[in-house]
Amino acid sequence: MIVILRKDATEEQIQHIVDKAESLGLKAHISRGVEKTIIGFIGPEDVLRVTPLEVFPGVESVMPVLSPYRLVSREFKQDNSIIKIGEQVKVGDKKIVVMAGPCSIENYDGLLSIARKVKKAGASALRGGAFKPRTSPYDFQGLGEEGLKFLSEVGKEVGLATITEVMDPRDVDLVAKYVDIYQIGARNMQNFSLLKEVGMTKKPVVLKRGMSATIKDLLMSAEYILAKGNFDVMLCERGIRTFETATRNTLDINAIPVVKQLSHLPIIVDPSHGTGRWGLVPSASKAAVAAGCDGLIIEVHDNPEEALSDGAQSLKPENFGNLIKDLKLIATAVGREL
Numbered sequence: 001m002i003v004i005l006r007k008d009a010t011e012e013q014i015q016h017i018v019d020k021a022e023s024l025g026l027k028a029h030i031s032r033g034v035e036k037t038i039i040g041f042i043g044p045e046d047v048l049r050v051t052p053l054e055v056f057p058g059v060e061s062v063m064p065v066l067s068p069y070r071l072v073s074r075e076f077k078q079d080n081s082i083i084k085i086g087e088q089v090k091v092g093d094k095k096i097v098v099m100a101g102p103c104s105i106e107n108y109d110g111l112l113s114i115a116r117k118v119k120k121a122g123a124s125a126l127r128g129g130a131f132k133p134r135t136s137p138y139d140f141q142g143l144g145e146e147g148l149k150f151l152s153e154v155g156k157e158v159g160l161a162t163i164t165e166v167m168d169p170r171d172v173d174l175v176a177k178y179v180d181i182y183q184i185g186a187r188n189m190q191n192f193s194l195l196k197e198v199g200m201t202k203k204p205v206v207l208k209r210g211m212s213a214t215i216k217d218l219l220m221s222a223e224y225i226l227a228k229g230n231f232d233v234m235l236c237e238r239g240i241r242t243f244e245t246a247t248r249n250t251l252d253i254n255a256i257p258v259v260k261q262l263s264h265l266p267i268i269v270d271p272s273h274g275t276g277r278w279g280l281v282p283s284a285s286k287a288a289v290a291a292g293c294d295g296l297i298i299e300v301h302d303n304p305e306e307a308l309s310d311g312a313q314s315l316k317p318e319n320f321g322n323l324i325k326d327l328k329l330i331a332t333a334v335g336r337e338l
């Protein structure tokens with residue numbers, strides 16, 4: 001922690017800050033320059049973080065030295081983390097992993113039909129929501145446990161790993177019975193009880209960025225999961241709210257290289273929610289692969305016109321298949337596989 005003092009800071013004020021830090025077990029190094037005096041504190045930074053040094057008389061500003069997220073940071077682990085899903089799928093390795101399926105699980109036959117097609121096109125995991133976080137309480141809320149059963153059965157039948165959203169800490173065990181990957185949705189990125197609950201499991205988690213969350217907020221949320229012992233976290237950029245209204249969200253491509261710099265965790269991209277329009281999904285997916293993402297999660301529906309949620313952003317299976325072919329070329333160009 002570095003504390004920069006005001007020009008007019010008195011010796012008493014400086015001593016008061018030093019005394020406070022020393023009482024917390026830190027050592028102070030004062031360096032007096034012509035323009036500014038700064039104090040560097042050595043020792044466990046956490047204890048100082050909870051002390052609002054900014055309000056101490058004579059303090060101009062306070063700069064933490066360590067990142068507030070520790071376990072997710074590159075400083076903690078230099079190599080990229082590779083997350084295993086079952087025996088077959090690895091996220092964060094050379095191969096870019098594609099997860100695909102409908103926004104909501106609607107019925108068994110519909111899910112099976114989509115699953116067969118996305119598998120054939122090259123997807124490794126089947127997505128589908130059984131608990132839907134809808135803005136309106138009158139919209140389709142998902143099939144609940146029945147949907148989880150469909151997802152589990154279809155995943156086994158077709159040979160795909162499965163991913164579904166868990167919204168409530170009370171459902172964490174239930175969801176674990178049926179699926180391979182927890183999805184924490186954008187609206188729950190800072191549901192800290194939920195983060196802690198999945199942190200206590202051994203199942204991989206896709207943590208989606210909140211629609212008004214900074215990249216730092218996302219990493220801090222991931223830290224909650226790792227801090228409880230579950231290191232199998234994949235971060236997901238799914239678009240943020242901006243002033244732009246032409247698209248549902250603004251897909252933050254910058255987040256991919258920024259996360260890669262700051263963290264060892266894999267980053268996957270959701271171009272469906274990132275754009276809100278199926279016609280834009282291919283371009284956004286290509287940009288994401290070119291920028292270095294480790295995976296994509298894409299909404300696919302046989303009949304988007306009739307979809308119970310997010311039809312406007314769902315690709316038909318044929319378009320999904322064509323997209324995968326294009327993405328393979330881009331993956332190769334950036335030294336990856338798909």
Ligand code: PEP
Nearest residue numbers: 103185186187208238273
């Ligand atoms: C979804 O995946 O269908 C979903 C609701 O995503 P998000 O939380 O990113 O809005």
Ligand code: MN
Nearest residue numbers: 103299309310
């Ligand atoms: Mn959706």
